[in-house]
Amino acid sequence: MKVIFAGTPEFAATALKDLHEAGxxxxxxxxxxxxxxxxxxxxxxxxxxxxxxQHGIEVLQPLSLRMDSKDPQRAAEAKAAHERLLATDYDVMVVAAYGLILPRSTLDIKPCINIHGSLLPRWRGAAPIHRAIEAGDDETGVTIMQMEEGLDTGPMLAIERTPIEAGDSTASLHDKLARLGGKMIVETLRKMQQQPLEAVPQPEAGVTYAAKIAKEEAALDFSLPALELGLKIRAFNPFPGACGQVDGITIKIWAADVLEADSKEAPGQVLAADAQHGIVVACGNGSLRLTELQKPGGKRLPAAEFIKGFPLEGKRFV
Incomplete structure (x- = not known):
């Protein structure tokens, strides 16, 4: 089986590596x-x-695959890419976090199969890993689906689940799902070599959309419940990195523990900042113990190390 691969970030590179190493x-x-x-x-x-x-595979980097683009350069590159696909001997295109929309003209050449990092139809769209953590989901997984023109709406060829652990950030869950996706696409293509696979339509119920993460979402509102803020901190690690401001300085907050105890202090008030208690901050409901922070131009540091160079006692996050 000859495979054209379309993808961009590490999530996709893991699948490409697994396909290549599988022969x-x-x-x-x-x-x-x-x-x-x-x-x-x-x-x-x-x-x-x-x-x-690194492995001698030809690379094509068009700005767009849409030949009807109003931008002449994009249209020209899309036409050249389309002609290159037509001239290439292949059986299937595998797509993983490519970042460009595949138009009907591409989908019609040969079957296109997508590796998607969620349990479809939940979290269709650009940021399924982030949004699953942010929403407090107990589990997620990977879906292998046939591609069609709709946004992640195609019928499913395979689906596998994995729990979202209490300590998972987007960084750690990304790596788990990347490994799972690589394993699943190899298994799926090997099965396709033996016989046609049943494509199961996605359920109509349970559709949610994982909107692209905006940098503006990184700013934490400490009037929200600690549980909700804790999920955001995990979801926004490593991008865009949750943050709060102290005395006009933006502090990145990479990890935190959720505490149930309420405080009469205003949300954002630092309740403790010492070696014994750590950095504890009041929230709208409950509080957070911040465990890893970073000041501008500095390194990510454990709380005990951070407060040595940036005292927080009596300060307030806004």
Whole structure:
């Protein structure tokens, strides 16, 4: 079976690696164009492109796949990409966190299969891992589905569940689901080589949408319940990183424990900031013990180390 792979971040690179190591022939990889990143804003290749180049796989990076784009450059690149796909001998396209919409013209060439990091139809869309944690879901998983023009609406070929542990952040859950997705796509394609797979329509009930994460969501509102804030902190680690302001300085909050005890102090008030109690902050209901923080230009530090260089006693997060 010859597989064209379309994907961009680490989640996708894990699946590409598993397919490649499983022996599938991969004549072409599609990934997003290089982007500026880091403090120096140097051009940075995607994780998928890096893996493909390391293993001698041809890479195509069109700005768009929509030949009807009103942008002449995007339309031209989409036309060239379409012609390249038509000229390539392949059996299936596997898509994982690609970041570009696949138009009907692409979907009609050969079957397209998507690796999606949720239990569809829950959390269709761009940020299923973040939103599952933020919502307090007990479990999530990976769905392998046939692609159609709707947003993650295609029939399902395989689905596997995994619990969301109390200590999971988006970073840790991402890695679990990436490994699961890689395993599942290899199994799915091997089964397809033996016989056609039954595609099961998604249930009509239980549809939710995982909107893309906006940087503005990072600012914590300490008038909210501690439980809700604790979920946001886990969901926004590593991006965009939950934060609060102290004396006009933005402090990143990477990890926290939820405490049930209420306080009469105003939300955001630091109730304790010492080696014995840690950093405890009042919330609208309950409180948070902040366990990992970062000041601008600094490193991520455990609370005990953070307060040595940034005293918080008597301060308030806003």
């Amino acid at each position: 599938f022939e991969i004549p072409l990889v599609l990934t997003q164009p290089d982007r500026p990143a880091g403090r120096g804003m140097q051009m940075h290749a995607s994780a998928v492109k890096q893996y493909a180049q």
